[in-house]
Amino acid sequence: ASANLLRGEIAEQDCVLDSNPLERERGITIFSKNCAIDYRPTGASKHTGETYRINIIDTPGHADFGGEVERVLRMADAALLVVDAFEGPMPQTRFVLTKALELKLRIIVVVNKCDRPEARPSETLNEVFDLLVELGADDATLDFPVVYASGRGRWATMDLAKPTKDMVALLELIVDRVPPPTGDPSAPLQMLITTLDYSDYVGRIAIGRVFNGCIRSNQMVGVCRADGSVTKARVQKLLGFEGLGRKPVEEILAGDLCAVEGVTEFDIGDTVCSLEHPPMPLPRVHVDEPTLHMVFRVNDSPFVGKEGKFVTSRQISERLQKELQYNVALKVEPGDSAEEFKVSGRGLLHLGVLLENMRREGYELSVGRPEVITKMIDGEECEPLERLTVDLKTEEMGPAMELLGSRNAEILNMHARGERMHVEAEIPAKGLIGLKSRMMTATGGEAVMYHSFSRYAPVRGSDRKRINGVMISNDNGTATEYSMLALTERGVMLVRPGDPVYTGMIVGENSRENDMVVNIVRAKQLTNFREANKEATVVMRPPRILTLEGALEYIEPGELVEITPQSIRLRKKLLDENARKRAERSERSKQEAMQN
Secondary structure (H helix, E strand, O other): OOOOOOOHHHHOOOOOOOOOHHHHHHOOOOOOEEEEEEEOOOOOOOOOOOOEEEEEEEOOOOHHHHHHHHHHHHHOOEEEEEEEOOOOOOHHHHHHHHHHHHOOOEEEEEEEOOOOOOOOHHHHHHHHHHHHHHOOOOHHHHOOOEEEEEOOOOEEEOOOOOOOOOOHHHHHHHHHHOOOOOOOOOOOOEEEEEEEEEEOOOEEEEEEEEEEOEEEOOOEEEEEOOOOOEEEEEOOEEEEEEEOEEEEOOEEEOOOEEEEEOOOOOOOOOEEEEOOOOOOOOOOOOOOOOOEEEEEEEOOOOOOOOOOOEOOHHHHHHHHHHHHOOOOOOEEEEOOOOOEEEEEEOOHHHHHHHHHHHHHOOEOEEEOOOEEOOEEEOOEEEEEEEEEEEEEEHHHHHHHHHHHHHOOOEEEEEEEEOOEEEEEEEEEHHHHOOHHHHHHHHOOOOOEEEEEEEEEEEOOOOOOOOOOOEEEEOOOEEOOHHHHHHHOOOEEEOOOOOOEEOOOEEEEEEOOOOOEEEOOOOOOOOOOOOOOOHHHHOOOOOOOOOOHHHHHHHOOOOEEEEEOOOOEEEEEOOOOHHHHHHHHHHHHHHHHHHHO
16 A cells, blocks of 8 residues: 555645645635546555545645636545535635536535534534535435544544554445446547646646547647647657656556646647547536736836836736646736736736735836726626635624624625634625725734635625725835834835835825825934934834735725735836826816716
8 A cells, every 4th residue: 555655755734735935824715636546555555455546636625716716626536525524614615616516526514623622523513414405415425424624633534532553434425335437448538638737848737637548658649729720749658657657658548647748739628539440529617707806017116127027018028828737827918008907817816826926036027906807697797706704703703793794795704613612604706805905904913814605695785995095106226214113103104114115105004094205215303413313212213014915905996016026016107296197187077077
């Protein structure tokens, strides 16, 4: 058996599959991955002596990365529904489970983290059953098997009263309950491409599952494209999965996963077929529509090119086109000018991860305020609604409920979990923009929030605007502590002393609702006269340093987030103060004309 699959340095790592730096930093799964083990039961198992190949696919749970889920679930025959023994089913659990039920996958429930002191496995199991009933699962699915486990403790058992020291119970359950592949190895080749990889040596690599037939190394194959055409290619190298890596093989039979080198012209959803028979493409992967869009544009601030290597519209366009090849939930359209691109995705986190990857690769750009995508359904404008859950302390319920109510949220369910409250609500997607930071403030940082797309419904209310205005620099230079001390009573600063600033850059949040132009680069005039040090009694509050997602939530129309490999800055779209005043007068005139 592959009981000692992870050896050496790999065994000492946490989150072996979540190998991307962003995944490790954020503690979430962003990209789907797969590995394989060969399991040979021993001891008292009824399968002793037989060897089983188990392919494991790790999918993200967050709905913002649902495109990763939708394109790889077609490769699976069953789903391990991993649920926290304390938290129970979360919104992302509902999302992934819905997709699995649509494909009629066999469900095996794994109640994980049963070694937590506050674990409540029995209640969690009841919540999973209620969720399946709510999602319309059939009787066979509702009769799901359950295994209790601790991933950190490396044990799994069918009965908590009978503890174990290994994961054999889970492997045995997979062998017993997961049906074997139904493909016919003697039928014509059908392989669905669900994942794209890239190598600097061989170029693009197609990864997918062979549903029928057999694919061999050095074989001539056809690729059935979305437009109905078939392109020819040669399998230069065929790779099978073993453990966490890949190894060259001569052939892959129906039911197994593989990676193919040499097939360069393909897209996710294409079918690799045999040239000896008429092409029989498999159904293409269906991906839900994006719910949020933003404008990516060339950075035109005075600091352009100082920190980034890729700054032109051509370079940004090529990077976005490259992302489209494997990020199937993303959509890119031309903007209002040649220097703008309208990028649509599943949510703020989805687009935020793309931007974070771009800045780490050396790209420099500016992005506008996130906006939800509305649809016309039966002649009525509809907006996306999200299913939101909030876990918080009982004493923080008042401020949290007031905040949710102000954003047109509808409370669906509310109950206690130990010393905390679990709140489920349905909220417009636009109400989520900026909600996280305000919820953290209202609850003293104690709230835990999750959300996933629910449905489209008629528009509820109007867009919310930021309550406070901002402080805008009126000069180029370096922010001085002297100027910031004078401004500290007028609001909260968003830059540190010594940070470079420019005209039109947002440097702070005003305590009032209007914008205020300030001089933050003014230095103290030094004289040879001794005077009382009155600044000694003034204490400057620490600045608020926004994260990338925080900055995207913070800005309003007419403002941009400048993103570079080293900095995240806020700025006005029109840097000149007089130009902003002319634009405001023009906008007021248009509104008055429309009212008249």
